[in-house]
Amino acid sequence: MSSQRQLFQQLFDENSKKVYHLCYGYTGDSDSANDLMQETFIKVWQNLDRFRNESQFSTWIYRIAVNTCLSYLRTVKRRTTDELNDTIIENYTEEPSEKQEQIALLYKSISQLDENERIIITMVLDEVPYPEIAEVAGISEGNLRVKIHRIKHKLTEIYNSNERL
């Protein structure tokens, strides 16, 4: 039990930030991101003894996180992009600084992407290796590279146009 707890703590320390980023990028809302992150790690704990070493721990956790984000739809009515953007801006209004505004703008831009693009790009931004992203997303590496190229371009365009506005 204590070794399981130790392993879990290690997994939490190593992956919680990235999982949070993924959830935040997907929902565009820090409260929901915290909820989804918690839910992900609860599922990780519940299934820890079923981990089969077929992939890395991080890939396994990411897969759980992505599916948890997808099931977010099951319980929460999808909000419009405008609603998401309002929430993102509210989350950053406590101590507004130029950098925080830019990050808020970045999350706003991510929320304008399709759901799978949000998932992929948050992993790319967190420098997750491509083979791992491909495994998590369940697509071939070749297909992923094409998608990443397109999403990077799309995000840069959206970000710059939002910045101009």
Place this chain on the structure above:
Amino acid sequence: MKGFDEIQQLWQGQKPEPNVSFETILKRVKSDRTALSRKLFWQSVAVGVVVLTALWIGIAVDFSTWTTYLALAILVGCIGYYFANQLNDYKDIRRSSHLLAKPQDYINYLRAFQQKRYRFNTRTYTTYEICVAAAFALYGIEMYFILPLLTFAGIFILVILWFLICHFVFMKQYIKSEHMRIEEMIDNLERIKNQFE
């Protein structure tokens, strides 16, 4: 104008961090398990009490017609069937094999699960409604021999009215809102599934 590399640098220097600690997660693991067990426990207790009460009524009260015993058996069967389904769904949604599936397969699973729940809450409810109505009708045979004719007719009309209101007002509204909710969800799941292909 920023390039993607600058955007990535911005991302990596971001402040928002999770405000959930490892200890909080462990506490939630414990409380979640307890909450679900408690919910299942109280549902089982409620079903157990109803079934035992029905059995006790069947044994203790000397009904004059066999149709009343059949009515009790139908009611117990309906409750048992509903509870077994609930239990099965709890188990199903918590199964880890779905959780670790590819996103496309997970979306398929979510879609099938939602459709199954919708069918259970709507079409199966109609069967359930018919069974309960049949149980009441069978019990009505016993009441016909016991109650004065006018009282029996009054209760009979009230029960029929209640069933009609449930079926044509409440159930129709429920099915309509559930249908809209499920359609929106399926559309969203379909749209996301297409993104992963």
